Amino acid sequence: MVVFSSRRLVSGFLFLIACGPAVAGDYLEVEPGVDIYFEDQGSGSPIVFVPGWTFTTRVFEHQIKAFSEAHRVISFDPRSQGRSTVTLEGNNYVTQGADLVKLLAHLKVEKPVLVGWSFGCLATWEFVKTQTTAAAAAHMCIDLSPTPMTGNEGDWVEGSIAELADFYGGVQTAADQRAVINWYADEIMIEQDYTPELSRWIVDQSSQSPPWVAAAYLASGTFSNYLDVARDIDAKLPSAFVVADHWAETATAYLAKHAPNSQVHAFGGHMMFWEYPEKFNPILAGLIAKAE
Incomplete structure (x- = not known):
């Protein structure tokens, strides 16, 4: 039996009162037995943030805090x-x-x-x-080609077939998945010193998805082709x-050809929005201003 001291309970309760809830989180059942965790904060014109492969709302911590002061900010x-349900079905980007x-x-x-x-x-x-372009006010894509592996020679793609096959082979077990995420975060995502604390924070998010989920999403993502949609948005x-x-x-060069009206900004690594919010957030604010 676990015994709690009244002092510990009281101090913990007072801590919760002082700090309040960290996020305005809730769940939506999108199909029987499948709950999606989401956060909905602030008020005003809406902004929706969608995390990448195996990640969570937490990657947008610097954007949610900043933009929820004047906007309704949603992420999931x-x-x-x-925190969403792990399910055997629908682990692809059409379903997402x-x-x-x-x-x-x-x-x-x-x-x-x-x-x-x-x-x-x-x-x-x-x-x-x-839903068509009429359902959105503006669109920002952070660091992905509309043709991740399906473009023509010389196009902006995520890598060669051999490179992406190696990546796919590296997420077949939980241990390998952790190792791949650590390597990718250190080499591609983050420019600052990749500390053990930062490693744990990143790996903790990704490892909530089992390897078979990570592999399914990776295959779905690499074979996607949304060039026509990106052109329509542009x-x-x-x-x-x-x-x-x-x-x-x-x-x-790729975007000048296929999306000539879109703004293009280049800096940092794959997770530049988290690492350099002081540079990223004004760019997003400028896009929002164009939409209002």
Whole structure:
């Protein structure tokens, strides 16, 4: 039997009163037995943040805090990621986009600014594909090509078939998945000193998705092609791409050809929005201003 001292209980209770809830989190059942965790904070014109492959709302901590002061800010853990239900079905970006449609309908959100990070862009593009550009106010994609592996030679893609096959092979066990995330975060995502504390924070998010989920989403993402949707957004909505420095030359040339009206900003690594919010947030604020 565990015994708690009254002093410990009282001090903990007072701590909760002083700090209050950290987030305004809740759940939506998008299909029988599948609950999606979401956060809905602030008021004003809506902004929706969609995390990337195996990640959670926590990656947007610097954006949620900043933009919820003047906007309604919504984010969610996609199915089988973070705090959402791990399910055998629907671990692909067509379904993730459909879940996003259901979530925004449930919250009565109209014409949001859509912000996707990495494979999260596939969900926002899927949303626009099914709901049309009339359902969004603006779109930002953070560091992903609309053709991750399906572009032509010389296009902006995530890597060669051999490289992506190696990545896919590296997420088949829990231990390998942790190792891959650590390598990717250190080499591609983060420019600052990759401390053990930062490693635990990143790996903890990704490892909430079992390896078979990570593999399913990886295959779905790499074989996606949303170029027509990205072109439609480019023609009809305020649109921006923020890309990592290592993609700058390739991505800029690709987007000049396929999305010539979109803003393109290049800096930092794959997670530049988290690492450099003082640079990223004004770019997003500028896009929002164009949509209002």
